[in-house]
Amino acid sequence: MVRIRKGPSKTISIKDVARLAGVSITTVSRVINKATTVKEHHRLKVQEAVKQLKFQPSVFAQRLATGRSNVVTLVIPRYEGIFYSFYALELIRGIGTLCAVSKLDLLLRLTEGGTPLAARGAGGIIFADFVGNRSQLNEALEQNIPCVVINHYVDDLPVTCIAIDNLSGAQAAVEYLVSLGHRCIAHVTGDIVTQAASQRLQGYRRGLEKHKIRVDDRYIFKTDYSRGQARAAAEKLCTMENPPTAVFVASDAMALEVMTTAKELGKSVPGDISIVGFDDNPSGLYGSVALTTVRQPLVKMAQDSVKELSLLMDREKKPQVKKILLPTELVIRESCRPL
Amino acid sequence: MVRIRKGPSKTISIKDVARLAGVSITTVSRVINKATTVKEHHRLKVQEAVKQLKFQPSVFAQRLATGRSNVVTLVIPRYEGIFYSFYALELIRGIGTLCAVSKLDLLLRLTEGGTPLAARGAGGIIFADFVGNRSQLNEALEQNIPCVVINHYVDDLPVTCIAIDNLSGAQAAVEYLVSLGHRCIAHVTGDIVTQAASQRLQGYRRGLEKHKIRVDDRYIFKTDYSRGQARAAAEKLCTMENPPTAVFVASDAMALEVMTTAKELGKSVPGDISIVGFDDNPSGLYGSVALTTVRQPLVKMAQDSVKELSLLMDREKKPQVKKILLPTELVIRESCRPL
DNA sequence: CTGAAAGCGCTAACAA
DNA sequence: TTGTTAGCGCTTTCAG
Numbered sequence: 001m002v003r004i005r006k007g008p009s010k011t012i013s014i015k016d017v018a019r020l021a022g023v024s025i026t027t028v029s030r031v032i033n034k035a036t037t038v039k040e041h042h043r044l045k046v047q048e049a050v051k052q053l054k055f056q057p058s059v060f061a062q063r064l065a066t067g068r069s070n071v072v073t074l075v076i077p078r079y080e081g082i083f084y085s086f087y088a089l090e091l092i093r094g095i096g097t098l099c100a101v102s103k104l105d106l107l108l109r110l111t112e113g114g115t116p117l118a119a120r121g122a123g124g125i126i127f128a129d130f131v132g133n134r135s136q137l138n139e140a141l142e143q144n145i146p147c148v149v150i151n152h153y154v155d156d157l158p159v160t161c162i163a164i165d166n167l168s169g170a171q172a173a174v175e176y177l178v179s180l181g182h183r184c185i186a187h188v189t190g191d192i193v194t195q196a197a198s199q200r201l202q203g204y205r206r207g208l209e210k211h212k213i214r215v216d217d218r219y220i221f222k223t224d225y226s227r228g229q230a231r232a233a234a235e236k237l238c239t240m241e242n243p244p245t246a247v248f249v250a251s252d253a254m255a256l257e258v259m260t261t262a263k264e265l266g267k268s269v270p271g272d273i274s275i276v277g278f279d280d281n282p283s284g285l286y287g288s289v290a291l292t293t294v295r296q297p298l299v300k301m302a303q304d305s306v307k308e309l310s311l312l313m314d315r316e317k318k319p320q321v322k323k324i325l326l327p328t329e330l331v332i333r334e335s336c337r338p339l
Numbered sequence: 340m341v342r343i344r345k346g347p348s349k350t351i352s353i354k355d356v357a358r359l360a361g362v363s364i365t366t367v368s369r370v371i372n373k374a375t376t377v378k379e380h381h382r383l384k385v386q387e388a389v390k391q392l393k394f395q396p397s398v399f400a401q402r403l404a405t406g407r408s409n410v411v412t413l414v415i416p417r418y419e420g421i422f423y424s425f426y427a428l429e430l431i432r433g434i435g436t437l438c439a440v441s442k443l444d445l446l447l448r449l450t451e452g453g454t455p456l457a458a459r460g461a462g463g464i465i466f467a468d469f470v471g472n473r474s475q476l477n478e479a480l481e482q483n484i485p486c487v488v489i490n491h492y493v494d495d496l497p498v499t500c501i502a503i504d505n506l507s508g509a510q511a512a513v514e515y516l517v518s519l520g521h522r523c524i525a526h527v528t529g530d531i532v533t534q535a536a537s538q539r540l541q542g543y544r545r546g547l548e549k550h551k552i553r554v555d556d557r558y559i560f561k562t563d564y565s566r567g568q569a570r571a572a573a574e575k576l577c578t579m580e581n582p583p584t585a586v587f588v589a590s591d592a593m594a595l596e597v598m599t600t601a602k603e604l605g606k607s608v609p610g611d612i613s614i615v616g617f618d619d620n621p622s623g624l625y626g627s628v629a630l631t632t633v634r635q636p637l638v639k640m641a642q643d644s645v646k647e648l649s650l651l652m653d654r655e656k657k658p659q660v661k662k663i664l665l666p667t668e669l670v671i672r673e674s675c676r677p678l
Numbered sequence: 679c680t681g682a683a684a685g686c687g688c689t690a691a692c693a694a
Numbered sequence: 695t696t697g698t699t700a701g702c703g704c705t706t707t708c709a710g
Binding site: 362363364365366369376377378381400402403404405406 | 695696697698699701702703704
């Protein structure tokens with residue numbers, strides 16, 4: 001017999017428990033896995049021993065033996081704009097919380113789009129957004145790892161995705177402004193490399209077109225979702241000739257910045273300019289003028305992604321690809337007024 | 340011979356690679372682990388086979404065999420105030436990035452303080468802050484898992500910790516205000532259950548006392564770090580009798596809110612009231628009045644924690660407990676003026 | 679209801 | 695250099 005590890009191994013294993021309880025390791029395994037076919041007094045003995053030895057089964061051995069893994073890998077593109085956001089935090093919170101509840105381990109991967117995932121061992125993967133990392137999805141799909149993509153509607157690949165209906169949400173925001181009598185409506189976009197931002201822009205366009213309002217490109221201000229660029233946009237927007245009477249901003253954080261900037265430039269909100277945001281970020285409530293916004297069910301999306309992934313990870317059930325689009329809701333507060 | 344799994348196993352193992360390359364699995368293992376004692380032509384054959392079969396070694400088997408784990412568990416108390424912050428995001432980013440670089444897996448645990456960690460399998464643990472979860476640290480320590488605590492100076496336990504010198508930072512902020520001639524200086528605290536917030540409060544006190552200024556409890560406004568409570572504090576602060584001429588706020592996010600609120604109430608910043616924040620959150624730069632603040636090296640703390648943990652996880656080296664206090668830096672911008 | 683034993687995929691000691 | 699082989703700790707089959 002060869003001792004590989006020098007010195008006595010510190011970790012207590014199922015063997016120690018078995019010895020102490022006076023049963024076989026099989027029986028201990030059964031108790032751990034809550035098999036019902038164990039005599040009550042044996043079960044008690046084992047549980048006693050487990051407690052006494054403070055035994056915790058080795059997840060690695062379990063996984064090796066079963067071939068199953070309960071690790072959920074959350075892939076977030078390492079991309080400033082995305083990461084510095086209400087959005088990212090909500091997602092992590094939502095997913096983290098549900099994983100905890102579902103006894104799943106959450107592995108966080110902040111990744112450059114190009115690099116391979118090498119995610120063998122992952123029981124399932126959640127892709128938060130897509131920014132140049134479709135190859136990673138393909139890689140995972142090839143390896144037959146269950147995947148869910150969130151915040152990006154993927155229609156060209158057989159993968160479950162859960163996204164927000166940004167287009168309708170944005171359109172609703174714009175149409176609301178139109179219904180208030182606004183005709184000169186600007187849009188501060190998010191980072192257009194994200195699907196969310198580009199769809200919001202599209203929704204903005206569609207909302208105007210539906211009411212025969214010409215889309216004026218000078219009214220479209222592209223940003224990277226950052227507060228700084230929002231401020232810059234707001235400054236241009238307020239000082240241009242024929243300034244818009246309303247603006248739809250692609251995130252609440254930026255909308256708040258636009259509001260502040262506008263006020264500093266002597267404009268009243270909503271007196272001189274009406275503002276609609278996107279997110280329903282609680283920060284929007286605290287200003288002197290509560291922000292009208294488009295609520296998107298971020299936490300629901302996050303939680304649903306874990307649920308869907310669990311379904312896919314469950315080997316009993318047949319995997320079923322779903323394409324889910326979550327609706328938004330216009331939340332009318334104080335930052336808009338009829339013209 | 341018993342086939343446990345029904346059907347042929349899909350996953351390709353080291354054996355398949357060995358067969359294809361015409362060598363033993365040991366040799367394959369050596370190539371994988373970059374052992375130098377492999378003949379060049381064997382190495383090439385193996386690498387060829389690996390590529391062809393798209394082989395990825397099973398981390399579980401590796402860990403089981405070596406007894407080592409490269410999983411870093413980041414424990415974050417599930418606690419609103421902490422989680423909704425610049426701070427949390429910076430931490431996750433810093434730690435996530437460095438883990439990626441160091442080839443460590445990052446497991447995220449959002450946890451209720453009371454619940455046991457059951458972190459067997461973790462190669463190391465980083466505790467981000469402490470809010471009622473010291474029992475989890477004790478549990479990990481008992482199991483001999485390398486631990487690092489960040490943002491909380493732990494002097495009563497033999498554990499490496501990396502914290503910010505909040506006390507000095509806060510004191511410096513207050514003394515700066517004093518040096519400008521201010522005598523009526525208020526403080527908007529963070530959530531006092533966190534060590535950071537309570538030390539900033541202490542630093543505030545000390546700064547005043549050092550200059551023989553009486554600490555007036557009416558000037559201390561306790562919050563939970565939220566924007567809402569910051570606003571409430573600002574309103575009280577601006578409308579009280581003998582309003583302060585300066586205020587030190589425990590976070591930049593709140594300081595910005597205080598600034599906005601003060602302006603809305605007709606106060607000029609820094610004309611009527613000087614403001615100092617804490618964090619050096621980039622948001623502080625974008626307002627019309629750039630925020631004077633105390634810079635804390637969050638990312639450094641995050642990254643150092645991974646480095647220290649790596650050291651502890653390295654079985655070659657002797658574990659060495661360190662107590663690290665990172666200095667802050669006063670960043671003077673535009674939100675304060677001499678009285 | 680219980681236990682012996684095979685096997686999950688890999689590493690490392692040892693011998694060749 | 696290389697290969698043989700004994701584990702790592704657990705689950706599961708199969709025979710009692």
